[in-house]
Amino acid sequence: MIKLNNISKIFDISGQKLTALNNVSLHVPKGQICGVIGASGAGKSTLIRCVNLLERPTSGTVVVDGKDLTLLTDRQLISERRNIGMIFQHFNLLSSRTVFDNVALPLELAGADKQKILQKVSALLALVGLTDKQDVYPANLSGGQKQRVAIARALASDPKVLLCDEATSALDPATTQSILKLLKEINRSLGITILLITHEMDVVKRICDQVAVIDKGNLIEQGSVSDIFSNPKTKLAQDFIRSTFHVALPEEYLNKLSDTPTHEKSWPIIKFEFTGRSVDAPLLSQASRKYDIALNILMSQIDYAGGTKFGFTVAEVEGDEDAITQAKIYLMENNVRVEVLGYVE
Numbered sequence: 001m002i003k004l005n006n007i008s009k010i011f012d013i014s015g016q017k018l019t020a021l022n023n024v025s026l027h028v029p030k031g032q033i034c035g036v037i038g039a040s041g042a043g044k045s046t047l048i049r050c051v052n053l054l055e056r057p058t059s060g061t062v063v064v065d066g067k068d069l070t071l072l073t074d075r076q077l078i079s080e081r082r083n084i085g086m087i088f089q090h091f092n093l094l095s096s097r098t099v100f101d102n103v104a105l106p107l108e109l110a111g112a113d114k115q116k117i118l119q120k121v122s123a124l125l126a127l128v129g130l131t132d133k134q135d136v137y138p139a140n141l142s143g144g145q146k147q148r149v150a151i152a153r154a155l156a157s158d159p160k161v162l163l164c165d166e167a168t169s170a171l172d173p174a175t176t177q178s179i180l181k182l183l184k185e186i187n188r189s190l191g192i193t194i195l196l197i198t199h200e201m202d203v204v205k206r207i208c209d210q211v212a213v214i215d216k217g218n219l220i221e222q223g224s225v226s227d228i229f230s231n232p233k234t235k236l237a238q239d240f241i242r243s244t245f246h247v248a249l250p251e252e253y254l255n256k257l258s259d260t261p262t263h264e265k266s267w268p269i270i271k272f273e274f275t276g277r278s279v280d281a282p283l284l285s286q287a288s289r290k291y292d293i294a295l296n297i298l299m300s301q302i303d304y305a306g307g308t309k310f311g312f313t314v315a316e317v318e319g320d321e322d323a324i325t326q327a328k329i330y331l332m333e334n335n336v337r338v339e340v341l342g343y344v345e
């Protein structure tokens with residue numbers, strides 16, 4: 001549905017060339033949700049803006065629903081853009097218009113009659129759960145409600161594609177979850193293809209089918225969410241996945257932690273990280289039994305993304321030094337990442 005072929009975008013800033021996108025190719029099949037993740041300045045906004053030619057690529061082609069947008073006249077482009085809805089981090093609602101009138105705007109611009117507008121806007125407000133807010137002005141809405149209005153407005157022209165530019169970055173975690181749920185519902189019920197950009201792997205984990213990692217204008221890794229989560233190849237992808245887990249040891253342990261064992265009963269605190277490649281078996285119990293070591297679990301977070309189980313467990317490991325080494329080797333052989341965080345008495 002979306003095909004970016006060898007897109008490059010070079011900005012000219014007072015004679016200085018800045019390559020924001022370097023030969024990027026991305027294909028999002030119909031009905032899929034694809035997330036592009038990257039750090040600040042990586043080129044995410046430029047990439048998503050190239051899809052509806054808000055930003056015209058310096059080279060490469062943009063094909064949406066079989067049409068190469070780079071070949072269209074301005075007039076044809078305006079018409080084709082009706083197929084591509086877009087929502088933004090800061091909602092971009094018109095403050096002088098009510099909720100109803102904001103959603104009605106694209107229909108008015110397309111010359112729809114009053115009856116059609118009433119019917120369509122009412123249905124969209126019901127879809128996003130804002131029927132009771134139709135006469136309210138944006139200033140009197142919460143961030144989540146504003147984004148719902150923006151989603152309804154983006155859907156008014158029955159787009160085939162929805163572009164989401166950091167759509168949840170200005171929202172608190174609970175509201176983020178509710179907006180992501182709404183986007184997933186829209187994707188499923190209306191079959192809309194979604195391309196979103198984000199700097200949070202949590203967003204990708206929640207709703208995406210595919211993910212692409214962008215770094216300094218280059219797409220350095222892409223694939224299905226389950227593939228990338230189970231076998232991230234680049235350090236950046238690994239770091240993004242790790243960032244979805246928060247290793248926060250209890251204060252008491254942090255204060256007692258030293259880099260080296262201080263005496264013979266100084267036990268290691270070990271982080272065991274499970275990826276999709278880890279053998280799906282009770283590995284920690286097996287290691288504990290096999291090598292006669294005791295695991296005092298301090299924290300554990302296991303999650304699923306794209307059907308893959310991953311996460312980590314942090315434990316104080318008590319036992320003979322050789323036994324602990326053997327257990328570590330056993331776990332590593334089963335694709336568990338093992339990291340000694342320090343030692344406690």
Ligand SMILES: Nc1ncnc2c1ncn2[C@@H]1O[C@H](COP(=O)(O)OP(=O)(O)OP(=O)(O)O)[C@@H](O)[C@H]1O
Pocket residue numbers: 011012013018019020038039040041042043044045046047199
């Ligand atoms: N209109 C522009 N003119 C000149 N340079 C630009 C323009 N838009 C973006 N850039 C530059 O292109 C690079 C990529 O910017 P972009 O906004 O796409 O990154 P991003 O990943 O979306 O970052 P953020 O998450 O901070 O929004 C940056 O170095 C930025 O300064």
